[in-house]
Amino acid sequence: MVYSARTLSLLLAFSIAIVTTLFLSLVEGVERSALFVAGVISFSASYLLTFVILEFLIFREINKIYKMIGKLKKKELSGIAKQKGGALNPLEKINEEIFSFATLKQKEIDELRKLEAFRKEFIADVSHELKTPIFAAQGFVHTLLDGAVNDKNVRTKFLKKAAKSLDGLDDLVQDLLTLSQIETGDIKMHFEQFDMRKLCEEVIEQFEEKAERKKIKLRLLADNHGKYNVYADYKRITQVINNLVSNAINYTPDEGEVNVSFDVGKKNLTTLVVDTGEGIPASHLHRIFERFYRVDKSRSREKGGTGLGLAIVKHILEGHNTKAEVQSTVGVGSVFSFKLPRSKGEGEQAD
Numbered sequence: 001m002v003y004s005a006r007t008l009s010l011l012l013a014f015s016i017a018i019v020t021t022l023f024l025s026l027v028e029g030v031e032r033s034a035l036f037v038a039g040v041i042s043f044s045a046s047y048l049l050t051f052v053i054l055e056f057l058i059f060r061e062i063n064k065i066y067k068m069i070g071k072l073k074k075k076e077l078s079g080i081a082k083q084k085g086g087a088l089n090p091l092e093k094i095n096e097e098i099f100s101f102a103t104l105k106q107k108e109i110d111e112l113r114k115l116e117a118f119r120k121e122f123i124a125d126v127s128h129e130l131k132t133p134i135f136a137a138q139g140f141v142h143t144l145l146d147g148a149v150n151d152k153n154v155r156t157k158f159l160k161k162a163a164k165s166l167d168g169l170d171d172l173v174q175d176l177l178t179l180s181q182i183e184t185g186d187i188k189m190h191f192e193q194f195d196m197r198k199l200c201e202e203v204i205e206q207f208e209e210k211a212e213r214k215k216i217k218l219r220l221l222a223d224n225h226g227k228y229n230v231y232a233d234y235k236r237i238t239q240v241i242n243n244l245v246s247n248a249i250n251y252t253p254d255e256g257e258v259n260v261s262f263d264v265g266k267k268n269l270t271t272l273v274v275d276t277g278e279g280i281p282a283s284h285l286h287r288i289f290e291r292f293y294r295v296d297k298s299r300s301r302e303k304g305g306t307g308l309g310l311a312i313v314k315h316i317l318e319g320h321n322t323k324a325e326v327q328s329t330v331g332v333g334s335v336f337s338f339k340l341p342r343s344k345g346e347g348e349q350a351d
């Protein structure tokens, strides 16, 4: 049997009309024609009333809910539009509840899909990056085992190459560990006051030899005013400067220049790492902070890069509520800069 609004209203109206007529027939002196008229009136009035209530207030809303549930089952969540209903109808609330629940679930599903895609891509990238140094070291060790070990010259050369590949592997694993620890919040920032100028001097000292090999002028442009005190995590900011200076030297051709300088503001100190290197095309600029992203994969791999340096920089700076800015012109050079809050220290002079 089909329970439509019409059938139900007909049945109800019919029963009401019969009951009313029967009651009236018990009253003395009521004529047959009057009974008939009363029956017809009560039938039509009850039919109209019940039909309107059932059809417009209940059945229509329930159908909407059914349709929505059908879509939910078919996972066509994005196709669901917000339902409009009369303010009088209590079922409209249920409808709205289901709608907001569905949109919430859709958001969660989208997020999970994105994470899943990211996870797959990440595993593919990591395995690819691990494969290269492992494969190289494996090759050298096997060649040695196959007899090259007896030749003293070749032995040292191959062992050195294997060691270099394993060092690269170690660097890569360390970078990955740092990234994941920062992301999971296992590494807490240890904020303290320190002199940014001294930190940069120390980093530059470490890179002097590397810069000399490429005849690159590596300089720190800062006077001795003691205005460079900042409040940040010393170890992590050292890592940031390390990565930025290392990139600047790596991606600057021989005889170029790399300068580290400062811009002292009222509240913040901006540190700038400026190079006269190859630059980064505008189309790549927004992606260079992604993990494993390299502008020229083959060339930066030659330089030993895995594309993790700037991802680490981004995460560390996010932990300091700041971010790295880049300006770059292909063939002219790049400027990487970031701000840190200044803290007044000894030797501080008025601005």
Ligand SMILES: Nc1ncnc2c1ncn2[C@@H]1O[C@H](COP(=O)(O)OP(=O)(O)OP(=O)(O)O)[C@@H](O)[C@H]1O
Pocket (backbone or CB within 6 Å): 175, 243, 247, 248, 251, 252, 275, 277, 278, 279, 280, 288, 289, 293, 294, 295, 296, 300, 304, 305, 306, 307, 308, 309, 310, 311, 334
């Ligand atoms: N100063 C720069 N000049 C030109 N290109 C740069 C510079 N810094 C970064 N890049 C580009 O951005 C990419 C990402 O840099 P990032 O430091 O994250 O990775 P990497 O240097 O390739 O490897 P890693 O730092 O992990 O050893 C580099 O591969 C390079 O193409």
Ligand SMILES: [Mg+2]
Pocket (backbone or CB within 6 Å): 243, 246, 247, 305, 307, 308, 309, 310
């Ligand atoms: Mg790098």
